[in-house]
Amino acid sequence: MRLPEAVDSLSALAHAHRLAVFRLLVRAGADGIAAGEIARELGVLPNTLSSHLTILGHAGLIRSRRDGRSVIYSADYEGMRALLGFLVADCCAGRPEICAPMLELGQSCRAPE
């Protein structure tokens, strides 16, 4: 990932509703959630949500598939990984002690026991 794409991804997440949608989908996993259910959950009008979903999709952070009358959205974990990777890239050349706390991020990222 390069800077312009990173700006697109960050802009997509830099909005309260869109960030909430993204987190919802990240938690939901591969099953995903239908657009209408997301709208209901967050209390956003369907048309407004639709434009948010388009923005997140264009940024490579979510995917969609049609299932009957519904469209199911799910997180794009590879896009997420690309963004995080860009942010930490070369974060501490020559200074591993700065880097160390970032390595512990993975600890937030575990299955509940």
Add this chain to the structure above:
Amino acid sequence: MRLPEAVDSLSALAHAHRLAVFRLLVRAGADGIAAGEIARELGVLPNTLSSHLTILGHAGLIRSRRDGRSVIYSADYEGMRALLGFLVADCCAGRPEICAPMLELGQSCRAPE
């Protein structure tokens, strides 16, 4: 970190010049870089840069200290860690296989050999 603060941080980074500034400072480490030198490096007017620096500072992503006539800016690694932590929080409850690629982020984050 909670959602509103995360939106602030993401908004701060969701701009080509500000993201470039942040990356510059992340690479620069604790020594930091003077405002004027950042402006020269990126080809941004000093007053415009100043407002960008204010936004990044308010978002908790950079710090500043005065040194004579210069003001030295440096990355706030704790703020950075907080944002990344928020983004990956609970990212794969019950699905460790999704989580695994995120754990490898640390590999971008190493000292040059």
Add this chain to the structure above:
DNA sequence: TCCATAATTCGTTTATACCCGAATTATCGA
């Protein structure tokens, strides 16, 4: 085929972000 549901697209209005020039504040050296 027709109707109901799900989602998106379109057009408009409003609010906010961005950038620049000019003026101001802070610090250092002569």
Add this chain to the structure above:
DNA sequence: TCGATAATTCGGGTATAAACGAATTATGGA
């Protein structure tokens, strides 16, 4: 104290983002 350098603050003009209502497209079932 005065001038020069470094940085920030202020004000205004322009562009862009966001939200909404209305209309449109897609799908499934009667």
